[in-house]
Amino acid sequence: MLKVKGLLKDYKNVRAVNDISFDLEEGDIVGLLGPNGAGKSTTIKTIAGLLRATYGDVTINGHKNTSVDAKSNFSYIPEMPELYEMLTVWEHIKFIAYAYKVSNWEEKAEKLLRRYDMWDRKDKLSKELSKGMKQKVSICCGLLPDPGLYLFDEPMIGLDPKAIRETKIIFKELSERGKTIFVSTHLLDSIENLCKRVLVMKSGTIIADESVDNLKKKLGNNTDVSLEDVFLEVTKDE
Structure with missing residues (x-):
């Protein structure tokens, strides 16, 4: 569903994303983890086509990420909601429904709201x-x-506990239907039981790309090890 190959993103003299490659398959829920400034948001924005890659290829369902075919097959939910101040909630939903040519959207929109x-x-x-x-x-x-x-870029920030739980349920429902979810977050406990695989970034580079179980085994196969423990161990300075 998503293929990233040799992706680099430079800001003047700063390399925010440094030659990363990975694939996501249908039904995957994959977490993108990393400390502040690791390059997580830049990676997601570049995949979404909001930032131009300095080098590398990104394809979505076989289509270049900047193409109309690709854009019609993914949704990007930013960390900071970008809404039009003078549109109502329903008008936002209607705008998206028309833009994506969603049929029978009113019933689905009501259920979501x-x-x-x-x-x-x-x-x-x-x-x-x-x-x-x-x-x-x-x-x-x-x-x-x-x-x-x-x-999803930090989707849980700002949500109340009920909404966080509902979002996690929706993630599972989407995965069961073969949808692919790539989620960046600092709230590790919110995805610990959702993601079977995580990518860990540091200084623009992917330093770990494995299942959560494999990473835990590397820390001594301790069943009490949390995703937070794994993250802190993987990203610590040598």
Whole structure:
């Protein structure tokens, strides 16, 4: 579903992403982990075509990531919701439905908004919403087109506990339907039981790409080891 080969991204004299390669298959839920400044958001934005790669190839379902065919087959949910202040919640959903040519979108939109306790706020302008509510709208807009690939950048930040649980349930449902989820997050406990595989970045480079179980085994095969323990061990300075 997603192939990244030899991806580099430079900002003037700074190399934010340094020659990374990986593949994601249908049904995968893969976590992208790393300390601040590791290159996680840059990687996701470059995959989404929001940033131009300095070098390398990114394909989505066999199509170059900047093509219309690729863009119609993925959703990008940013860390900071980008909403139009003078559009209502429902107008945002409608805009996405028309842009992606989603059929029978009203019923699906209502179900999504109800799952995130936003149905009673569907007529509110986005400027009247809290950060968490905006994040819920952003997630609903990303889920509506039902693409093959979902790119989530810190989706849990700002969400209340119920919304976090609902998002985790939705991740599992999507995976069971063969959808691919690539999620960057600092909230390791929120994805520990979701991701069977994680990519760990540091200084623009992937320093680990393995199943969570394999990484835990490298720390002594201790069943009490958490994903946080794994992350801190992998990313510690030698």
